[in-house]
Amino acid sequence: MTTQSIRWFWYASPQTFFPLAGKIARVCTLLAIIFSISGLYVGLFVAPTDATQGEAYRIIFIHVPAAWMSMFLYVVMASWAAVGLAMNTRLSAMMARALAPTGALFTFIALWTGSLWGKPTWGTWWVWDARLTSELILLFLYFGFIALQASIDERRRADRAGAVLAIVGVVNVPIIYYSVQWWNTLHQGASVSFTRAPSMAKTMFLGMILMALAFWMYSIAVAMTRVRCMIAEEER
Amino acid sequence: MLWRDLLLAVRRRSDVATALLFFVIVASLFPLGIGAEPERLRSIAPGVIWVAALLSSMLSLARLFAADYADGTLEQMLLGAAPLGVIVAAKSLAHWLVSGLPLVLIAPLIALQYDVAAPLYGVLALSLLLGTPILSLIGAIGAALTLGLRGGGVLISLLVLPLYVPVLILGAGAVAMADAGLSPEGQLLLLGALLIVAAAFAPWATAAALRISSE
């Protein structure tokens, strides 16, 4: 056994992970601030006005990164939950629980900003577009995960039940997306695709990437802080 | 195992009646609420019938394992020689026979209420025939995860609803396609595929959930 693998399992203990989580949180908070300031600057001041949508398109700098985060965090959450289930490690399950609220938040943000973007561009607050619908269901998946864990008093059962739910959910997400897309194309739903900005100006793309990085660093910082709270609360 | 559950279900005839009655009532509420315009009813019929089937299925899920949990049979199943996955599959089948199949059989009557064109009855029945077992199989996962919890029916619904959505979309979509004069083959084949996948994996997930819930 090399020293590398020993170190890895060493950090699987909540107590030893505690200080590491703190360091990661501090670094990521700083990065989040840097990325969001530069992202907002590029998105609001540098990127040019869109030819068709005018200034309304600037919502994209929040909407798309938030949507990316909502999906990414769900997969990461399900992965941690699966690891916790398979290897019976408390910390893995804590990581899953720590990510859930933030994931749900970004899902809501994606839906909210999507709606506010849809009103001036499509003329309506809501459309049963494949993406919006699947995003809405993703929000329910997050709520289900959080609700299930909240309603089971025994920690171990809660973690393991949540893991099964998260795994079943993650398998279902592509199914949901494709079924809705199928349903949409048949019923001739909204044919406008959000990301089909054909020749997206480089600055627009840069703005999106910067905001995505900002949200990602924010998520890590928040998750790390939350895990620390959990460790302090539960590992006496 | 299956035989035992079926016998129990048949004796509790009220369960079958409850599911059926709920289905019929929900389906009958919509014209009252939305207005009985034939054209509109015809267009919403597939969706309404499918949603009613979904709700009816969710309603009976809470009871799926509750009785066995209460009288200790569940513990015996967990300790027993028979593979838990097979037992679960049998229970899901029994659940479907009691709450899903009756819906398939009575759906044409509801469709009649909604003045759905006769040729669509077949597609409707077939979509429900393929879809309702999926609901039973997936619903069992939710029932197993929430065994003995306070949240009860509402919690199960929250957990299971996102998983039901593709089935709803495909099922109602199949009928809508047929209604538009196009072939519902795609949706029905996908439903069939989902059924096979669910039958293969859901009992296994449910078994894992049962073990987790009973420790």
Add this chain to the structure above:
Amino acid sequence: MGGYAFYVWGSYGVTFALLAVEVVQLLKRKRETQT
């Protein structure tokens, strides 16, 4: 914002408000664990 101020600021505003709420809640929770 070319007339779309309501939508754009509505989006950015709610987003950062919610993120702020999450951070505040988390900091409060952190403070409670330190007592």
